[in-house]
Amino acid sequence: MNRTQITELFEIFESVRSNPRSELVYHNSFELLCAVVLSAQATDASVNKVTPVLFARAPDPQTMARMETAAIEEIISSIGLYRAKAGYLKGLSEKLVSDFGGEVPQSENELVSLPGVGLKTARVVLNVAFGRPTIAVDTHIFRVADRIGLSHAKTPNQMSDVLAKRIPERFLKNAHHHLILHGRYVCRAQRPKCHECPVTHLCAFFKKSKYVTK
DNA sequence: CTCCCGATAT
DNA sequence: ATATCAGGAG
Structure with a gap:
């Protein structure tokens, strides 16, 4: 081409003009980051089913870092790969608190350093949450x-x-x-x-x- | 490369 | 019954 x-x-x-039926629901960069991690090999509809419960329980990385992994697993268990993803969510929350002041970092290298965040997830966050042309x-x-x-x-x-x-x-x-x-x-x-x-x-x-x- | 791994569409 | 779903870690 x-x-x-x-x-x-x-x-x-x-x-x-496209007319999307369902997209990931989120209210800030932390929620977007979590939702994208959860969306690996899962439909948006499946993710949107559990995120309201998850974010009501843990609206910020400080709170999620303090949750038991088992408690996170229970909330997201209807999503495929849920055990791995529960570990990622807790791990990335802990690192956001310890290394990034509780904020979602805005560089590719920093995002990729988070557990469960690869190049694809990092670039989605940079594009959607921070408006960068990735x-x-x-x-x-x-x-x-x-x-x-x-x-x-x-x-x-x-x-x-x-x-x-x-x-x-x-x-x-x-x-x-x-x-x-x-x-x-x-x-x-x-x-x-x-x-x-x-x-x-x-x-x-x-x-x-x-x-x-x- | 394999493993993870439930819900949904076809 | 099986292919696929906003992939990443080991």
Whole structure:
């Protein structure tokens, strides 16, 4: 995909009004950080089901750091990978208090130093909570970018760097959100809705696809 | 690379 | 019945 096509792609995404059904619910950067950690291999709806209970019990890192891991597990047990995630939440809360004054840090290196926070989660927090032009490559973006032909990088982390260089700067801040929503509701993993897709004329996957009809 | 691991969509 | 879901640690 060349520069002109990439520009056209994001101009179309910016002009299309998407209508998300569910997104992570949060009220501050700490809640967003926790919600994104919980969202690994889980749907937003599943996460939104437990976070109100969790944040009512522990609205800040100081309180969450003092909770028993078992108590956190009990609250989030309806989410997959809940034992690992309960440990992450307690561990990252403890570190926020001990190393960052109880505040969510605003640099990639500091965020990644928190337990349970990898590059993808760090970049989501930087983008969504702090408005920075980062590209967090999750499973949706990894699939969408590969199909369209934006990048065929082998791993999400590699793709993240490729996209950051390849996407024009003025689209960078919102590109993350556009690609995610497109991946969730149009370019789905199973049965992609190519018949509703506004960018099929730019898509390598569509051109050699069997999903030409609905 | 494997493990983690419940809910939901298809 | 199985593929997938805002991944990260060991």
